[in-house]
Amino acid sequence: MKATIVTIGDEILIGQIVDTNSGFIAKALDKIGVAVHEMISISDDKQHILDTFAKLQNQVDLVIITGGLGPTKDDITKHTFCEYFEDTLVVDATVLAHVTEIIEGFYKRPITQLNKDQALVPSKCIILHNKMGTAPGMWMKKAQTVFISLPGVPYEMKYLVDYEIIPKVVCEYERPYIIHKTILTYGEGESKIAERIEDWENNLPTFIKLAYLPNPGRVRLRLTARGTDKELLEKSIADNVTSLTQIIGDIIVGFDEDDTIEVVLGRLLTQQKKTIATAESCTGGKIAQMLSAVPGASNYFKGSVVSYATETKIKVLGIPEELIQKHSVVSAEVAKAMAISIQKLMQTDYAIATTGNAGPTKGDADAEVGTVFIALATADEVVVHEFNFGQPREKVIDRTVNKSMELLQKEILKFV
Structure with missing residues (x-):
């Protein structure tokens, strides 16, 4: 199962902000066996968005879009969604009640028409409830591809990914297992390590890939196993890590992403x-x-x-x-x-x-x-x-x- 992540916003393209959303989404998808095919950042331009959707149609299973869902006139993703899916915007009563509660109940100010417009959604979409903000997520399918639109605000996006998208993808799609194991080394460079483990690397099973992730003074070695037999993948990863430790145990300082x-x-x-x-x-x-x-x-x-x-x-x-x-x-x-x-x-x-x-x-x-x-x-x-x-x-x-x-x-x- 393949996915593409699309971030929309001129502020990303001019370097005003750094896109952190794509990395978060990619990690979340990887954990459930969805391979991210590519990440794209595009401008706040309707035709650019439409062309990107058309290009990705039926090329990947999921397209996850962040950005462009705010209440102001420059946020055009919803309208572009409607045009691409030949749909119209309608007021969703549940979303409107949620927006009203946030504006009048939490912020204690009168709701405006711009706020109410957050409840406008394409009539054909499945609404992803955004508990952390006013812009709902939208799930729409065309032919073989699902397009999911999320707000660009990181904490809102993260909530929707964790509590709406991931559970729904897990429920509706069969996916392979993807298992990673990261070995953290210190004190030797990438080329030196590669020389020491050349024979070991050449004998890895075909379903296990090794990646070198170098930084000054340290190198992370990431093993990735993909397949349908989880028990086999886990055992093979464990066995190969054990044999690797016997070769370069003197420079290994930890395992996995958290073992910095x-x-x-x-x-x-x-x-x-x-x-x-x-x-x-x-x-x-x-x-x-x-x-x-x-x-x-x-x-x-x-x-x-x-x-x-x-x-x-x-x-x-x-x-x-x-x-x-x-x-x-x-x-x-x-x-x-x-x-x-x-x-x-x-x-x-x-x-x-x-x-x-x-x-x-x-x-x-x-x-x-x-x-x-x-x-x-x-x-x-x-x-x-x-x-x-x-x-x-x-x-x-x-x-x-x-x-x-x-x-x-x-x-x-x-x-x-």
Whole structure:
């Protein structure tokens, strides 16, 4: 079963907003065995919408459209729906009552004609009740294709997908099983991993596909199995993950989308009842942001000092000015001093400190652009690592964050 997702709105095409709706819808469809064939963003133009509908007709089973269902004149999706399906708009009493309750009951203001027009729907459509807003979803079928129109407001769209569309698709269509398993790795690049697992990859069953999803410092390996025998798919995925772990277990840090490195670290720190703090310069608090984003992080993450300026390193962290003058602000000595200082300040078991020259200019540092020092303090010692992550600036920062997480995880795993 195939689907196409269509987002309507000039604001997307001019870069004013980022389309997050398509990703949410795609994940929801994937979980029930519906393969997304393509994602399209089109303008608020009636002919463009009609041409897109005609192009997709009978090419896919589902077309899910978001956007263009508001009360203003520029929201034309309903009228275009009517034209494509040779239908007319009628007032739906249930939708009108719902809109009236929201406007007069919740917002405590008189309902306008624009509000009432939200209850106008094509006479042939199946209405998808929008509990979170005034614009209903619409389900219409022509020949072999179902067209579903949803509001573009994300929380309204999400409600309709979760509580109206997915249950209806599950009930009405037979679908294959699609099972994913994501393996999160740290410390080696895509090409290096590919070399190590080449024989394993070549021996995967034909119904299992492997995808490499690289980011700076980490690579996700996603296994996808498709078929009608769920038990066979699950067993095969599990067996192949086991054999993969035997090959690259040294760089695997977690599994599935939720097992990010920060989640893994949080789990390890909680299990060992250890704490951590960070002193960040070139990373600007990104390590602290990642660590603190995990629910329950207050149990192990005690805080951070973003000592971006040299003055802050001296006044807040207490780094001796003469140390900085002697070795430069980007140096192993300063990184070590930062780690020791934040560890003492926060009284933690571990501390990470970063100082580097992310560019594009050298600033206060003597080191070449791309040079980074990461210090990791434990109860027994402080180890400093030097890297050159090149350019551009964003790459240097991201790789520093990821490498810091990797170094911390390797240290913690010594005691597992």
